[in-house]
Amino acid sequence: MAITDSDLEPHAEQYDRLRNAAAHVLTVLDDPESEPDTVRAALTELHQAVRGQRGSAQTETGLPAQDPAAHLLSRLAYAGKVARPITLDEQAANFGQQLAAAQQMDEPGPSDPDRDVRLTELRAMIVGGLLQELAARLRPGAAFGPSREGEQLAAAVTELAAAVLDRTFVGRR
Template identity: 45%
Template structure:
């Protein structure tokens, strides 16, 4: 009796999943990985062996890619290498204004932090830099070096504004 209930539930789940697949709109902008996943799901639901797809480069490698930033190409989000992320952030920082520079009538939008918070943020940036540099945490890879240098530079800039930097 228990097997009959399980089989009935499985059949109901299978039917519902196939209905979802059939009802999905054409996903012309979807990634190849999405299409492969749908094919595998349909094959599994139909009792066939899912086609084996080769691993794709779009999966994020934390030793090579930023985990928090993407580059948008059309409707797709593409991974950004750690080196590319460092270049982009440095470029943005170079275009930043001085703390006191403002257009006439522009409100101050600078963030003020206490000395203690600045030291804690700097400490976290130093920890991040150590983790992105080749060594025990990051391994022998050198992909994170530019981002590590940027984090260290920002930490030094913050610390220079505290009693630690005096």
């Protein structure tokens, strides 16, 4: 008997709460400076989610729970004092805008500071390889799971990796 999306719909909210609580526990446990009370609160939130009890969608510190399959874990977006997770798609769009803006910058004059980042060929190959690795990890599959949330960011990173590697003997054809 196969499980369909319609079978899961009544449980979608509970699944989201459980996933967010588990992601929060992993985030807290990943921080070596986490206070025992913060760890305890995250585990309590996960326990409540497993039991189906209503809990907070935010951590004890007021930060929203983040889903590593859909959000950046390293940054939050702030509107005043309210924080919200940045989705991978938002980051991809922001990344694309930043690259486009950097490419449209005027050429510096003789008195302007040099804004170019200079890389040796070896460093460019290392950076390009790391960018390719990141892109592979963001695509659906064994590393990222079945989520398609990281595809846009993976495409942007792949494009940047190609641009970096094209300036090395690895990218020359």
